[in-house]
Amino acid sequence: MQHSPFRLDSQIVSEYSHSISKTIWIALNSLFKQDKMHIKLKDVALKSGYSVTTVSRALAGYSDVNEQTRLHIVEVATRLGYQPNLVARQLRIRRTQTIGLIIPVRDQSFSNEFFTQFLIGIGDAASRARYDLLVSAQAPGEEEMSAYRRIVSGNRVDGIILARTRRNDPRIAYLRAQNYPFVAFGRGAPGEPADFPFIDVDGQAGIRLLVEHFVARGHRHIGLILPPEEMVFTVYRHAGYRDGLAGAGVSSAPAGNRTKTRNAIVKSDVRTLEQRTCWPPLRRAEHAPRRLTSRHDGLTLES
Amino acid sequence: MQHSPFRLDSQIVSEYSHSISKTIWIALNSLFKQDKMHIKLKDVALKSGYSVTTVSRALAGYSDVNEQTRLHIVEVATRLGYQPNLVARQLRIRRTQTIGLIIPVRDQSFSNEFFTQFLIGIGDAASRARYDLLVSAQAPGEEEMSAYRRIVSGNRVDGIILARTRRNDPRIAYLRAQNYPFVAFGRGAPGEPADFPFIDVDGQAGIRLLVEHFVARGHRHIGLILPPEEMVFTVYRHAGYRDGLAGAGVSSAPAGNRTKTRNAIVKSDVRTLEQRTCWPPLRRAEHAPRRLTSRHDGLTLES
């Protein structure tokens, strides 16, 4: 390894980012005090000569307001630069139009590209429905649970997305006990109750296919690198691995004999996307399953 | 390249994640309706026999409430599992205790590890102060601007963090026009006004050091891979590159002759972290600069 003062390692990046973000937070903190004067419904009402009620309904596009009136009110509102105070609206309609996502963090990192994409995907779907995303990144443990508690009981979000189910997941237990709307990405561990809303891919079948692929090419020593067994998908992947080996009459490789199959693992998930499981069952049209076909030298999703 | 049905590429990961997240959103959407019955201040007041006012103050830890009373109220509140409705509080105190972070997305990805770490870092600092993070990932453009507008004018956040300043940045122009609290990570482009709050590293010095390092080792053809010039830090890095070459009496490499220096670039930022710039100036103690020293074969930050 070349000794260079410029070499990069992930710890450096981590400390760098943390240092920067900490400084930014401090700087931002000192700016909060400002009291922003905002145009409110009342102001529009005063300027336009109508009541707050009418203005509210005109802007909301209700049909029971005169077209002339509506145009006038809209004109005044845009001229004044009116924007509704969402917090007030939230309080009134008892919906926050926000969903919570608490990303499980390991080793100061999301550990892979997945959560990045996941975040973008969820954010995208949400913002189409004018929903916002409340994000928190927490390592599994007490801090994480209190993040859940705060968000849930503080009524900050309408629902929560829970990623990477764990064995005897305390988060699921909590959300169920609170009867709080949530959807998990990942099913329950074998033997545990599975009657909560979730989406999952069939990682067991995926890994089995993968092992069969290697076996078909003549390999007999096939290793598998797995994340901690605490995570449920690990259990299923492991099972798929044993399925594949057993089916081929091959015994498990000794512990020391490992192949790095990380990429293939994710890819195998993709391969089995079609066999996606969820509960409660969604109508097929709703969750828009995609067919998988071979294209180029990889698999591609088709709608 | 080996043709395997299990090969992974980033487009697959992207479509995979999007498919999953879309399904999750749909599933979650169908659960929103539920009306969660929550314990409120009034309930605690009724059970404890005190008024809403007193309960509120007891729970907030005000000094003007009898110790006996406080203990009793706290006891009742915890027994009932009371948690304040944060939205109501937000409306009343006119603070959302939330900060906004709109991550600029390119090519369906954050493009590097940085934003991941950044997100964790900010989230960490924020949650210590009981702040939450409203995150949106948007590609530069109109959608991005409307995300800013919605968040800003809807009063959803107390302040915004703006990452990766661009030349003639419309986001900065907007936030300044609205007089909205924000801090940028990245300074203004050369020649542009720089009187907005920002934090930045000295990328120009960093790249210069890097070039000098190569030159000292006898290299004469040194290339530099740069992100689009639209981003301000690119401009400074480019300048640092020219500085380094000019100082060594070496002319720029022809366009075709490139070395991949991505990692080194980030590392050079770390190296110059100490020369961090910001405006308005923070007191030294506040932004807790860290000294850089050589450790192992890389640079490490020390507090």
Place this chain on the structure above:
DNA sequence: TTGTAAGCGTTATCAA
């Protein structure tokens, strides 16, 4: 078609 008034769950003011 429009307006009055109540209320969402807090915190803050002021009087008791």
Place this chain on the structure above:
DNA sequence: TTGATAACGCTTACAA
């Protein structure tokens, strides 16, 4: 040390 009462800015019965 406590409690009425009035906001915060919006939506929505209900009445006019």
